[in-house]
Each structure stands twice: as structure tokens, then as C-alpha cells.
Amino acid sequence: MRRxxxxxxxxxxxxxxxxAISINLMSGTSEAAKSNEYADIEDNDFAEFDFxxxxxxxxxxxxxxEDDEFDTNVEDxxxxxxxxxxxxxxxxxxxxxxxxxxxxxxxxxxxxxxFYNEPKARPEKATPNPPKQPIKxxxxxxxxxxxxxxxxxxxxxxxxxxxxxLNFFTGKTKNQKIANQWFNxxxxxxxxxxxxxxxxxxxxxxxxxxxxxxxxxxIFTFWCSGRVCCEGMLVELKLLKRQDLVGVxxxxxxxxxxxVHVRVEMSPEDMDSFIxxxxxxxxxxxxxxxxxxxxxxCPERRPADKFDIPGSYFIMSEVAEVASAMLDAKMISMFRxxxxxxxxxxxxxxxxxxxxxxxxxxxxxxxxxxxxxxxxNILTGKDKSLDEAIxxxxxxxxxxxxxxxxxxxxxxxxxxKTKADKNRTRVAENHWRSIxxxxxxxxxxxxxxxxxEIKERxxxxxxxxxxxxxxxxxxxxxxxxxxxxxxxxKVN
Amino acid sequence: xxxxxxxxxxxxxxxxxxxxxxxxxQNDEKKDAPNDDLTPDYMNVLGxxxxxxxxxxxxxxxxxVAVYCSCISFANTKYNDDTKQIMSSFMLSISAxxxxxxxxxMPMTLPFxx
Numbered sequence: 001m002r003r004x005x006x007x008x009x010x011x012x013x014x015x016x017x018x019x020a021i022s023i024n025l026m027s028g029t030s031e032a033a034k035s036n037e038y039a040d041i042e043d044n045d046f047a048e049f050d051f052x053x054x055x056x057x058x059x060x061x062x063x064x065x066e067d068d069e070f071d072t073n074v075e076d077x078x079x080x081x082x083x084x085x086x087x088x089x090x091x092x093x094x095x096x097x098x099x100x101x102x103x104x105x106x107x108x109x110x111x112x113x114x115f116y117n118e119p120k121a122r123p124e125k126a127t128p129n130p131p132k133q134p135i136k137x138x139x140x141x142x143x144x145x146x147x148x149x150x151x152x153x154x155x156x157x158x159x160x161x162x163x164x165x166l167n168f169f170t171g172k173t174k175n176q177k178i179a180n181q182w183f184n185x186x187x188x189x190x191x192x193x194x195x196x197x198x199x200x201x202x203x204x205x206x207x208x209x210x211x212x213x214x215x216x217x218x219i220f221t222f223w224c225s226g227r228v229c230c231e232g233m234l235v236e237l238k239l240l241k242r243q244d245l246v247g248v249x250x251x252x253x254x255x256x257x258x259x260v261h262v263r264v265e266m267s268p269e270d271m272d273s274f275i276x277x278x279x280x281x282x283x284x285x286x287x288x289x290x291x292x293x294x295x296x297x298c299p300e301r302r303p304a305d306k307f308d309i310p311g312s313y314f315i316m317s318e319v320a321e322v323a324s325a326m327l328d329a330k331m332i333s334m335f336r337x338x339x340x341x342x343x344x345x346x347x348x349x350x351x352x353x354x355x356x357x358x359x360x361x362x363x364x365x366x367x368x369x370x371x372x373x374x375x376x377n378i379l380t381g382k383d384k385s386l387d388e389a390i391x392x393x394x395x396x397x398x399x400x401x402x403x404x405x406x407x408x409x410x411x412x413x414x415x416x417k418t419k420a421d422k423n424r425t426r427v428a429e430n431h432w433r434s435i436x437x438x439x440x441x442x443x444x445x446x447x448x449x450x451x452x453e454i455k456e457r458x459x460x461x462x463x464x465x466x467x468x469x470x471x472x473x474x475x476x477x478x479x480x481x482x483x484x485x486x487x488x489x490k491v492n
Numbered sequence: 493x494x495x496x497x498x499x500x501x502x503x504x505x506x507x508x509x510x511x512x513x514x515x516x517x518q519n520d521e522k523k524d525a526p527n528d529d530l531t532p533d534y535m536n537v538l539g540x541x542x543x544x545x546x547x548x549x550x551x552x553x554x555x556x557v558a559v560y561c562s563c564i565s566f567a568n569t570k571y572n573d574d575t576k577q578i579m580s581s582f583m584l585s586i587s588a589x590x591x592x593x594x595x596x597x598m599p600m601t602l603p604f605x606x
Binding site (some may be wrong): 151154192193197214225401 | 500503560563568569
């Protein structure tokens with residue numbers, strides 16, 4: 001017999017149950033979307049969210065009944081955040097992508113728990129807007145080709161370098177021109193005095209191509225030789241640093257002149273023993289400090305007013321009679337005729353150049369040379385052209401040859417000679433004494449060093465017996481050294 | 493035929509020896525005369541220091557100053573000096589400037605302007 005299925009059999013119950021559950025779930029979703037009354041339902045976790053709507057007074061009352069403890073401030077804030085209506089259109093902004101920054105649209109929106117089941121969610125998180133991520137501004141360097149006006153400093157630097165090199169070529173050319181002009185202007189005079197004018201190092205003197213040697217862009221030299229009384233004459237044209245922009249600026253701030261340095265090397269038998277120097281104030285101060293022979297033999301500086309020399313010149317002389325002998329009428333007339341053109345005149349039989357530094361003290365007594373040094377200024381200015389200034393140095397070169405012949409002829413008096421020789425002997429003795437003191441000090445240091453080494457070696461010996469023997473031997477040796485040396489005589 | 497007043501004596505010609513050559517013969521190592529102009533040496537050293545600052549600390553204005561120091565050293569150098577040192581100083585300063593801009597193409601800012 002077939003049993004008749006009742007309405008409540010499992011076959012019907014199950015689908016009906018599932019239908020009921022789904023209907024229930026759907027109704028729950030719609031209510032949550034519509035109103036905020038869900039906050040009142042079972043789960044009081046969201047009771048703190050007092051979604052107040054001014055129009056909906058019933059929900060407001062209920063919230064107040066249940067959530068007295070919550071701060072009214074929160075309520076005020078929340079009133080601005082959420083507007084609850086039962087109208088679906090008012091939630092259309094949830095579908096707007098721009099409302100939700102950082103919100104991942106791929107997440108399942110249909111999950112109703114997503115917005116509600118956050119236990120301790122803050123008010124801001126209850127809203128659909130996710131927190132903003134901080135925006136990092138990356139410093140992207142400007143492109144080199146598009147913003148040329150920003151590189152004004154670089155452009156300025158490049159222009160400066162171009163200007164520097166333009167000045168370099170201009171200044172170099174001008175200095176070369178001045179040197180060539182001076183040499184050509186004085187060549188005939190020099191060739192009348194010397195057999196050889198200009199030496200570039202060629203093997204044969206007849207094969208010399210370039211008599212004028214360029215030491216740098218502002219220093220030119222040439223050597224003359226083959227004359228009585230002297231071994232040779234070195235002429236250095238020390239011009240202004242026109243090739244260096246820094247030099248040009250410093251010359252503009254502190255005026256200076258092109259100079260001609262003439263150094264005549266006398267033969268030893270052609271010059272007596274004296275040292276004499278006349279220079280302008282600034283040069284005399286510098287020479288008295290720097291030059292070894294002047295600092296050693298001529299410590300005093302006297303003004304040259306006594307000799308009626310115009311300008312501020314100072315005389316440094318070892319013996320007074322030499323100054324009177326050298327500054328004769330012709331010399332004084334040259335000083336008067338060419339004031340400022342003569343910078344220095346320095347005669348010395350003990351010339352060794354500048355003073356050596358403290359760490360460069362020579363062990364041997366330096367041998368002095370017999371030299372005549374002349375320094376002349378080439379006075380170019382607004383009222384004088386270069387040609388005129390160069391022509392003015394011709395008489396000064398004549399003065400050089402005049403002094404050359406004069407020094408050859410000049411002989412010191414007996415007293416002056418005695419005094420000069422005494423000075424030289426004293427200087428040599430002082431030198432040897434200082435050298436000896438230095439040598440003695442070095443020897444003492446070395447002895448001390450050796451003694452320390454021997455003591456160290458004795459200490460390193462492990463055997464105490466050996467150590468004691470070594471120490472005794474050392475002590476005996478030292479005692480022997482300290483004893484005065486006595487000669488022994490054998491008497492037979 | 494020489495006159496009595498002619499001071500020239502061809503037999504007394506002495507060939508020129510530069511002071512630098514004399515110094516080098518006395519000492520084995522190359523040494524400058526004591527009163528030589530030291531501007532090129534100082535500028536060389538300054539140029540190298542600024543180049544190092546530009547390369548290691550990436551300071552652009554140091555590179556430019558190094559270039560200027562090299563230029564000044566070049567302008568003041570003597571002909572008998574070693575040109576290799578000047579060239580190496582130039583190369584170092586130029587490479588310092590180039591490296592500074594390759595690492596950071598931004599325009600240069602001076603220290604006091606921030």
C-alpha cells in the first residue's frame with residue numbers, strides 16, 4: 001500500500017525552508033539599505049552610530065532611548081556624515097567611483113556584512129570612503145633641454161671661461177710684442193758691446209735662431225757674452241701678467257710696471273770686495289730682508305737725500321766710502337733725469353741669492369759671486385707710448401756699461417779693504433761654528449740612539465747571566481770613553 | 493780687426509747655462525729656484541682639492557672653481573715646467589664638472605643662495 005505524501009514531508013519541507021531563509025535574507029538587505037534602524041536590531045555594536053535624521057523622528061527617539069551614554073558630539077558629526085532616507089535614489093552616490101578613493105571596486109559589494117560587521121569601526125570607517133593614502137611627491141629633475149633659462153649660472157661660468165681665454169691670447173700676444181720690440185730696439189747697442197747677443201743653446205753660436213728665450217708668457221730672457229771685464233750679462237724682461245685675468249685685475253687695483261732685470265757677472269779679478277745697493281723704499285725693504293749678502297753685510301738702511309737724489313731712495317753699503325765713490329755726478333744725473341725708472345742698483349762680490357729657509361741651511365759655506373744687478377721700470381702711461389718708454393731705457397742700458405767699466409777700475413782704500421776682509425772672515429767663522437754646532441748635535445743624537453739600541457738588546461736577552469755580562473761590558477766601555485786620553489810613554 | 497775701444501772679445505764668450513739646470517745638477521731631484529713664482533703650484537693643488545670635493549660631495553660650484561684654478565695655473569706656468577701636471581689638473585676638473593651634471597642635471601645653486 002502506497003503511503004500518501006503529506007504536505008510536511010521532507011521533500012517539501014526542505015525547499016520551503018530554503019525559500020523562507022532566502023526571503024528573510026532579502027528582506028534584511030533591503031531594510032539595511034533603506035534605513036538606519038538596523039542599528040537598533042540585535043547587534044548593538046553599531047548602536048554607537050547614531051544615524052540621526054532630522055526628518056525621521058521615530059528612529060531618533062529610539063536611538064536616544066538606547067544610547068544615552070554616547071556623546072552628543074558624535075551625533076552632531078554623524079548628522080553631517082549620513083543622510084538616511086527610504087529612497088533608493090539617494091544612495092546612488094555609492095555607485096559613483098569618485099566617492100570612494102582607494103576603495104577596491106573588485107571587492108564584493110553585495111556582501112551586506114561588509115559595511116556593518118566591523119566591531120570597533122570608527123565613524124569615518126563606517127562611511128563608504130576609505131582612508132586616503134598619503135601622496136608622495138617625487139622630485140623629478142628638470143629636463144636639461146627644456147629649461148635653459150634655469151641654467152643661468154652655468155652659462156655665466158662658461159662665458160667667464162671664454163673671456164679668460166680670450167684675455168689669455170690677447171695678453172700673451174701683447175707681451176710677445178713688447179719683448180720683441182724691446183729686444184729689436186736695443187739689439188744694435190748690445191751687439192756693439194758683446195760678441196754674442198742671445199743664446200738658445202745651439203752647439204754653434206752662428207746657428208742661433210732665436211736669441212730671445214721665452215721662460216713663460218710674461219718672462220723673456222737673453223744672454224750676452226764676449227766682453228772685457230765680465231763673463232756675461234743676463235737680461236730678463238719681467239713683464240706684467242697680461243695673459244692672466246687675475247693678474248690684470250690685480251694690476252688695475254695695485255699699479256705696477258714692466259721691468260728689465262740686468263745681471264752682469266763679473267770676473268773675480270775684475271771686482272774688489274765691496275757690497276753696495278741703492279733702491280727705492282719698497283724694494284730696499286724687501287731686499288734687506290730677502291737678500292743674503294745685504295742682510296749679512298749691510299744691516300743698515302740710510303736715506304739717499306745726502307746725495308741729492310730725488311724720490312725716496314735708500315742706500316745699503318758695507319763701507320761708507322763705496323757709496324760716495326759709486327754715486328758720482330753721472331749716476332746722480334741719471335737718477336734726476338729718469339726718476340722712477342731706476343728701481344734698484346746692487347753691486348756685490350758675495351752674491352748668493354735670497355736667504356735660504358731654516359730647513360734649507362747649506363752645510364758648506366756658499367761661494368759668493370761677483371755681480372752687478374740693475375732693475376729698470378718701463379714707464380708706459382697715458383702720456384707715454386710704448387715706443388717712447390722703450391727708447392727711454394736705452395740711456396739706462398748705457399748706464400749699465402758705464403758702471404761695468406767703473407767697477408773694474410775702482411779699488412778700495414786700505415782701511416776699507418781691511419774692514420771688508422775682516423767682515424768676510426767673521427762671517428765664514430760664524431758659519432763654520434754653526435755648522436759645527438749642528439754636526440755636534442747630530443753626533444750626540446746618534447750616540448744616544450745607539451746607546452738606547454744596545455740597552456734594548458741587553459734587555460731582550462733572556463739569560464740573566466748573559467745580560468749581566470753584557471751590562472758590565474757596556475759600563476766598562478763607557479767609563480773608558482769618559483776617561484781623559486793620556487799618552488803613554490815608554491821609558492827604556 | 494778690433495779697435496782699442498771695442499770692448500768685444502769673442503774669445504771670452506761663455507755659453508749660457510740656465511739657473512734651473514745648475515740647481516738640477518747640484519741636487520739629483522728636480523728643484524725650483526727659491527724665488528720662483530709659486531702661483532701655478534698653488535693653483536694646481538687648489539684645483540685638485542676642489543675637483544675632489546665636486547666628485548665626492550657632488551657640489552657643482554666646486555667643479556667650476558676647479559676649472560678656473562686649472563686655467564689660472566695654465567696661464568702662469570713656465571715653459572720648462574712639466575705640462576703633464578697641468579693637463580691632468582685640467583682633465584680632473586672637467587671630469588668633476590661633467591660627473592656632477594650627469595649625476596644630477598639640476599641647475600647649480602650657490603651655497604649662500606640655498
